Amino acid sequence: MHPASTPSASPLVPPGAPVRLAVREIRKTFPGVIANDRVTLDVRRGEVHALLGENGAGKTTLMNILYGIYQPDAGEIVIDGREVRVRSPRDAIAHGVGMVPQHFLLVRRHTVAENVALGLSGTRFLLPVRGVEMQINAFADRYGLRVDPHAAIWQLSISEQQRVEILKALLRGAEILILDEPTSVLTPQEAMQLFGVLRRMKEEGKSVIFITHKLDEVLAAADRVTVMRKGRVIDTVPVGMASKPQLARMMVGHDVDFQLPARHPGTGAPALVVEDLWVQGDRGLPVVRGVSFVLHRQEILGIAGVAGNGQRELVEALTGLRRVERGRVTVLDRDVSRWSPRTMSKMGVAHIPEERIRMGIVPPMSVTENAILRRYEEPPFSRGPLMDYVSATRFAQQLIVEYSIQTPSPRTPARLLSGGNIQKLILARELSHRPDLIIAAHPTYGLDVSTTDRIHRLLLQRRDDGAAVLLVSEDLDEIRALADRIGVMYGGELVAVVPAGTDRETVGLLMAGQRV
Amino acid sequence: MGVVDWILGVLVRGMALGTPLLWGALGEIYAERAGVVNLGVEGMMILGAFFAFAAAQLTGHPGLGLLAAALIGGMAALLHAFVSVTLRANQFVSGLALSMLGLGLAGLLGRGWEGFPLSNPLPERSILPPLGALLAVAIWALLYHTRWGIILRTVGESPAAADAMGIDVALVRYLAVVFGGMLAGVAGGFLSVAYRPSWTEGMTGGIGWIVVALAIFASWDPLRAIGAALLFGTLFHLSFRLQAWIPPEPLQMMPFAFTILVLAIAARWGARAWRAPEALGLPYLRGER
Ligand SMILES: Nc1ncnc2c1ncn2[C@@H]1O[C@H](COP(=O)(O)OP(=O)(O)O)[C@@H](O)[C@H]1O
Ligand SMILES: [Mg+2]
Numbered sequence: 018m019h020p021a022s023t024p025s026a027s028p029l030v031p032p033g034a035p036v037r038l039a040v041r042e043i044r045k046t047f048p049g050v051i052a053n054d055r056v057t058l059d060v061r062r063g064e065v066h067a068l069l070g071e072n073g074a075g076k077t078t079l080m081n082i083l084y085g086i087y088q089p090d091a092g093e094i095v096i097d098g099r100e101v102r103v104r105s106p107r108d109a110i111a112h113g114v115g116m117v118p119q120h121f122l123l124v125r126r127h128t129v130a131e132n133v134a135l136g137l138s139g140t141r142f143l144l145p146v147r148g149v150e151m152q153i154n155a156f157a158d159r160y161g162l163r164v165d166p167h168a169a170i171w172q173l174s175i176s177e178q179q180r181v182e183i184l185k186a187l188l189r190g191a192e193i194l195i196l197d198e199p200t201s202v203l204t205p206q207e208a209m210q211l212f213g214v215l216r217r218m219k220e221e222g223k224s225v226i227f228i229t230h231k232l233d234e235v236l237a238a239a240d241r242v243t244v245m246r247k248g249r250v251i252d253t254v255p256v257g258m259a260s261k262p263q264l265a266r267m268m269v270g271h272d273v274d275f276q277l278p279a280r281h282p283g284t285g286a287p288a289l290v291v292e293d294l295w296v297q298g299d300r301g302l303p304v305v306r307g308v309s310f311v312l313h314r315q316e317i318l319g320i321a322g323v324a325g326n327g328q329r330e331l332v333e334a335l336t337g338l339r340r341v342e343r344g345r346v347t348v349l350d351r352d353v354s355r356w357s358p359r360t361m362s363k364m365g366v367a368h369i370p371e372e373r374i375r376m377g378i379v380p381p382m383s384v385t386e387n388a389i390l391r392r393y394e395e396p397p398f399s400r401g402p403l404m405d406y407v408s409a410t411r412f413a414q415q416l417i418v419e420y421s422i423q424t425p426s427p428r429t430p431a432r433l434l435s436g437g438n439i440q441k442l443i444l445a446r447e448l449s450h451r452p453d454l455i456i457a458a459h460p461t462y463g464l465d466v467s468t469t470d471r472i473h474r475l476l477l478q479r480r481d482d483g484a485a486v487l488l489v490s491e492d493l494d495e496i497r498a499l500a501d502r503i504g505v506m507y508g509g510e511l512v513a514v515v516p517a518g519t520d521r522e523t524v525g526l527l528m529a530g531q532r533v
Numbered sequence: 534m535g536v537v538d539w540i541l542g543v544l545v546r547g548m549a550l551g552t553p554l555l556w557g558a559l560g561e562i563y564a565e566r567a568g569v570v571n572l573g574v575e576g577m578m579i580l581g582a583f584f585a586f587a588a589a590q591l592t593g594h595p596g597l598g599l600l601a602a603a604l605i606g607g608m609a610a611l612l613h614a615f616v617s618v619t620l621r622a623n624q625f626v627s628g629l630a631l632s633m634l635g636l637g638l639a640g641l642l643g644r645g646w647e648g649f650p651l652s653n654p655l656p657e658r659s660i661l662p663p664l665g666a667l668l669a670v671a672i673w674a675l676l677y678h679t680r681w682g683i684i685l686r687t688v689g690e691s692p693a694a695a696d697a698m699g700i701d702v703a704l705v706r707y708l709a710v711v712f713g714g715m716l717a718g719v720a721g722g723f724l725s726v727a728y729r730p731s732w733t734e735g736m737t738g739g740i741g742w743i744v745v746a747l748a749i750f751a752s753w754d755p756l757r758a759i760g761a762a763l764l765f766g767t768l769f770h771l772s773f774r775l776q777a778w779i780p781p782e783p784l785q786m787m788p789f790a791f792t793i794l795v796l797a798i799a800a801r802w803g804a805r806a807w808r809a810p811e812a813l814g815l816p817y818l819r820g821e822r
């Protein structure tokens with residue numbers, strides 16, 4: 018079931034419900050950004066309050082202030098009618114605030130029980146885990162958050178890890194629970210389950226702050242929604258009175274109508290052939306297990322899946338960054354299974370890496386230097402041992418205009434650009450030489466709507482020009498919008514390749530490891 | 534002399550030298566489990582050796598000597614904790630500086646005592662070797678079966694997770710580093726009041742460095758540290774015993790060469806078993822990204 022088709026699943030909180038938490042005029046700046054600008058909102062008892070905003074809107078910053086991780090520059094926090102100072106997470110916990118951060122704070126090598134027992138007051142000194150296990154099981158039943166207390170965190174799936182984070186907060190008596198983008202790591206079905214858990218918490222009178230940048234989820238799970246944009250609160254409205262286009266406009270700041278060009282019919286010759294590929298993960302275990310597929314020119318093959326199902330290792334193997342244990346990778350009729358990233362790139366394979374700052378650019382080097390990173394040792398950028406910075410700068414300037422990269426100058430260190438502009442710089446570099454094969458991992462992760470749209474158009478255009486595109490993404494909507502075929506990875510296997518029009522539900526089930 | 538006697542003799546002496554190795558290694562493991570590397574072991578040990586000697590000589594009680602060693606070790610470690618936890622400086626540089634500081638300071642203070650034998654030493658096979666083994670078991674139980682153990686290990690694996698649960702990361706790290714330093718001090722004290730009851734400048738002779746390697750070799754497990762310390766103690770002692778047949782220089786290199794070998798093996802093949810605490814060596818600042 019598509020969340021959009023469900024009306025607000027929970028009854029509205031009576032407007033008279035008492036305010037449990039209020040923030041007034043909160044301001045927080047980081048060097049060069051006003052992350053929170055006079056933010057004011059209130060959360061009632063027994064309410065699921067959505068905080069909607071694009072990436073960089075300041076949602077996480079506000080929650081980190083509520084949880085005592087950041088100190089605000091100005092403003093106040095009022096809990097149950099009293100102004101409080103939250104100097105540390107310890108203070109936040111004492112005031113009944115719990116948080117499930119976007120990037121979980123769990124000790125991977127410890128068990129679930131150890132993670133929960135940590136700092137839980139009232140656990141005994143000796144053998145603390147025993148009593149905690151029973152508590153975990155009791156809470157797990159009450160909220161439908163089943164998880165094995167003895168399991169080590171690294172053995173759990175991402176959604177199970179999320180349950181542990183929620184349990185941690187609940188067991189510590191959280192009355193106000195903050196969930197930062199909880200659905201970004203879940204399949205659509207798992208997200209629906211999570212909404213069920215939120216409903217149960219609500220029934221017990223708890224308050225939930227639910228952060229997201231997806232409109233459908235707001236409509237499916239929240240009672241009221243506060244929209245943030247560029248550090249400011251735009252408005253708070255009851256969900257029953259909000260429409261999707263209206264929320265989108267508030268979130269983005271202008272009308273949203275990003276209709277992508279129509280699908281191009283027909284495909285070309287095979288560009289990438291993968292046969293029975295096996296790849297090891299960082300722990301030395303096989304994490305890509307016998308993957309086979311063919312990708313043609315003029316085709317976008319989307320790889321969907323929940324994070325950690327072998328997608329990263331697959332991409333690294335295909336770009337020469339990780340050793341191929343078994344199987345064969347053929348690019349444009351040449352066996353490249355043992356090739357280095359350098360030769361792959363020389364052959365015309367473009368790589369848009371998952372970690373754009375760590376792997377996509379050299380942060381302290383200038384935009385110009387980053388722009389020629391692929392071809393710095395060729396003319397016209399260098400002659401013999403000498404660099405020709407004049408032509409390099411000319412080239413960079415050309416890319417800056419063509420890809421509308423916002424930078425003070427080509428000499429600016431790349432690290433000073435915003436995430437979206439760093440990504441545009443990477444795309445410019447990788448796509449400018451007309452690659453035959455493009456391997457893009459999460460190309461729009463964390464970017465705003467207009468940059469995302471621009472990148473989507475670039476990929477579609479290259480496809481129409483004859484390139485083959487492998488698009489790995491956790492964003493099912495992105496894959497459904499761009500891909501000609503959708504492959505789903507689960508547990509290191511490519512469990513299915515389905516046509517583009519396949520409904521969300523089916524793909525979601527495949528992502529959860531169910532055969533359909 | 535029969536072969537059996539010879540071997541037994543070597544083992545007994547190996548255990549004697551294994552004792553300071555064990556105490557030192559337990560201290561280092563304890564601190565590293567909280568995420569702080571302390572390369573100042575050599576310095577804390579030599580300070581412990583000198584203060585133990587001086588206190589034992591002046592009071593006439595070797596036990597008071599060991600107490601003084603624990604105190605000075607803890608104080609030296611406090612300095613390291615301040616620099617690496619509060620000031621968040623590079624832990625490795627701070628530890629190295631502490632080693633040099635300790636060696637220099639002990640040398641300076643010990644000028645007048647150089648070569649002095651201790652009048653009332655502790656017997657080498659005193660309570661310290663069994664106490665060391667007992668301590669290892671106690672620290673193991675503390676780490677794995679108590680609330681404090683979970684807290685300490687979490688601080689070493691993920692200080693951010695500990696902080697988010699309301700735990701004072703800096704406090705835990707201070708306590709761990711200081712306790713570790715106290716054990717290192719006792720390890721040094723054992724050298725000057727029991728193993729070689731006297732004071733000589735530089736009498737730790739590099740044992741502190743082996744202690745650091747032992748923490749890794751034992752894969753941060755206090756129980757494994759017992760065997761590891763015994764092994765290295767024996768090796769160390771062998772390098773004295775074999776001097777009758779082999780020139781001393783290569784022999785003295787033996788424990789260190791073996792250390793390098795062991796670490797190389799651990800790095801190459803033991804990657805999974807030898808997993809260091811994840812936040813080892815990393816200063817923590819809330820909200821930093
Ligand atoms: N610790 C930090 N240091 C510097 N800048 C930060 C920090 N945290 C957030 N920011 C900046 O503040 C802005 C808001 O970020 P954030 O609150 O994470 O947004 P959201 O969660 O809505 O995506 C962004 O421009 C981000 O780069
Ligand atoms: Mg965020």
